Amino acid sequence: MQIKFDRMKQTVLNAAHRKAGAKMVDFGGWEMPINYGSQIEEHHAVRQAVGMFDVSHMTVVDVSGPEALTYLYQLLANDITKLKTGQALYSTMLNESGGVIDDLITYKVSETDYRVVVNAATREKDLAWMTAQTDSYDVDLTEQADTAMIAVQGPKALETLQPLIELDLSNTPRFYATWNEELFIGRTGYTGEDGVEIMLPAEQAEALWDQLIAAGVQPCGLGARDTLRLEAGMHLYGQDMDENITPLECGLGWTLRKENPTFNGADALAQLREQGINKKLIGLVLEGRGVLRHNQTLIDGAGHQGIITSGGYSPSTEKAIAMAVVDKGMDPATLQVQIRNKTLPCRVVKLPFVRNGKSLIEE
Amino acid sequence: MSYVPDNLKYTASHEWLEDLGNGVYRVGITEFAQSQLGDIVFVELPELDESYAQEDECGVVESVKTASDIYCPLVGTVTAINDALEDTPELINDSPFDDGWIFELKLDEEADTGSLLSAEDYRASIADED
Numbered sequence: 505m506q507i508k509f510d511r512m513k514q515t516v517l518n519a520a521h522r523k524a525g526a527k528m529v530d531f532g533g534w535e536m537p538i539n540y541g542s543q544i545e546e547h548h549a550v551r552q553a554v555g556m557f558d559v560s561h562m563t564v565v566d567v568s569g570p571e572a573l574t575y576l577y578q579l580l581a582n583d584i585t586k587l588k589t590g591q592a593l594y595s596t597m598l599n600e601s602g603g604v605i606d607d608l609i610t611y612k613v614s615e616t617d618y619r620v621v622v623n624a625a626t627r628e629k630d631l632a633w634m635t636a637q638t639d640s641y642d643v644d645l646t647e648q649a650d651t652a653m654i655a656v657q658g659p660k661a662l663e664t665l666q667p668l669i670e671l672d673l674s675n676t677p678r679f680y681a682t683w684n685e686e687l688f689i690g691r692t693g694y695t696g697e698d699g700v701e702i703m704l705p706a707e708q709a710e711a712l713w714d715q716l717i718a719a720g721v722q723p724c725g726l727g728a729r730d731t732l733r734l735e736a737g738m739h740l741y742g743q744d745m746d747e748n749i750t751p752l753e754c755g756l757g758w759t760l761r762k763e764n765p766t767f768n769g770a771d772a773l774a775q776l777r778e779q780g781i782n783k784k785l786i787g788l789v790l791e792g793r794g795v796l797r798h799n800q801t802l803i804d805g806a807g808h809q810g811i812i813t814s815g816g817y818s819p820s821t822e823k824a825i826a827m828a829v830v831d832k833g834m835d836p837a838t839l840q841v842q843i844r845n846k847t848l849p850c851r852v853v854k855l856p857f858v859r860n861g862k863s864l865i866e867e
Numbered sequence: 868m869s870y871v872p873d874n875l876k877y878t879a880s881h882e883w884l885e886d887l888g889n890g891v892y893r894v895g896i897t898e899f900a901q902s903q904l905g906d907i908v909f910v911e912l913p914e915l916d917e918s919y920a921q922e923d924e925c926g927v928v929e930s931v932k933t934a935s936d937i938y939c940p941l942v943g944t945v946t947a948i949n950d951a952l953e954d955t956p957e958l959i960n961d962s963p964f965d966d967g968w969i970f971e972l973k974l975d976e977e978a979d980t981g982s983l984l985s986a987e988d989y990r991a992s993i994a995d996e997d
Contacts, residue, residue: 542905727932731931793953817931824909
């Protein structure tokens with residue numbers, strides 16, 4: 505007889521979350537905080553002051569070796585050669601059909617060392633794909649499994665964190681990183697606010713977390729993380745894109761490198777461009793009362809269709825907002841969303857909805 | 868443990884009912900239900916003067932997390948709705964048994980109040996999750 509226990513994985517901050525009153529949920533096999541009371545208050549803390557997220561479930565992979573750069577040039581659809589030392593790059597990683605395997609951030613540590621952060625839910629397939637692509641390159645991949653990660657986000661993030669650490673953050677521009685033997689701090693995030701993502705040895709994470717709490721930083725759960733990134737117009741892998749859609753069809757064309765497009769999936773993208781791209785990603789605001797949600801369907805007067813890939817109530821604008829993938833010809837004037845038994849008009853707006861604490865939705 | 872007032876009746880789907888006399892009941896959702904939903908951002912109220920059968924979907928409560936139907940707890944006609952929820956749906960979070968009431972229902976003659984749960988029964992029904 506075999507008894508199998510499926511236990512959720514826990515980050516090193518699990519006990520700290522419970523102490524802070526977190527409601528825990530299963531997130532891709534990880535037991536993570538969804539909120540610590542009010543998701544909306546957590547959201548506002550990040551927009552107006554400073555909040556923090558445990559993102560230790562994310563996967564950190566160091567890419568090292570004489571051919572690290574040429575390996576990443578082939579693996580990633582963005583242009584890794586543009587990076588200066590310390591700089592970060594957002595990119596997709598595509599399969600041979602041009603579908604999105606994952607989106608990720610790469611930091612350049614040196615000419616031969618790069619640090620890549622990929623999503624938690626896609627860890628296994630990402631590592632398998634990245635490993636398979638190393639075949640013809642002199643490069644080593646090392647997963648940093650004992651690294652914890654805390655994102656400190658909001659207009660007061662840097663001034664709150666600075667007194668607690670030895671690294672000087674004053675010379676680190678947005679989308680750059682700084683580091684010493686223990687800390688690796690990227691001025692990056694997933695909220696549309698200034699802030700940092702701190703990677704540090706797992707055994708030091710709870711002490712820093714406690715210091716941040718004592719400094720007045722609001723712990724924030726996955727719920728607030730989702731509304732913040734949606735307002736910021738940032739994609740969520742598995743909803744706004746996956747392996748069945750190319751960056752050209754879901755609003756990520758801006759991440760594709762134009763010079764020397766030899767990356768994995770580039771041929772399929774060239775073919776798609778030739779045939780014509782039939783889908784696009786748009787931002788939506790619901791005109792009336794209600795909430796836009798993932799998987800609600802859209803239709804216009806001419807029968808063009810679409811689907812909401814991410815939707816929800818936006819605490820900063822107090823409106824229902826969404827990102828949707830729609831037929832290229834979708835007519836903004838007659839676009840309607842199906843919510844239960846009603847069809848309601850929506851307004852097409854530019855992304856992002858919110859940036860640096862301010863609503864960008866035109867009235 | 869969530870607060871479950873002794874003087875109310877309940878359904879397994881987390882509605883509460885307060886007997887206002889003359890066959891009229893006030894209806895809302897329980898403290899346990901609002902805590903599970905999280906911050907409530909939108910309420911679709913039942914139609915005034917509309918008749919609903921027991922367990923009909925008569926409204927919707929949407930939180931930051933999810934949309935949940937409100938089920939009519941007994942057969943009857945809606946005689947009042949809480950308009951304040953249109954602009955301040957968070958009243959359900961702040962005051963689920965009082966300011967966050969949702970509607971009032973005049974029961975039909977065939978309504979079976981025996982199908983409702985007592986406070987004790989409802990407490991037992993949520994004990995595993997609470």
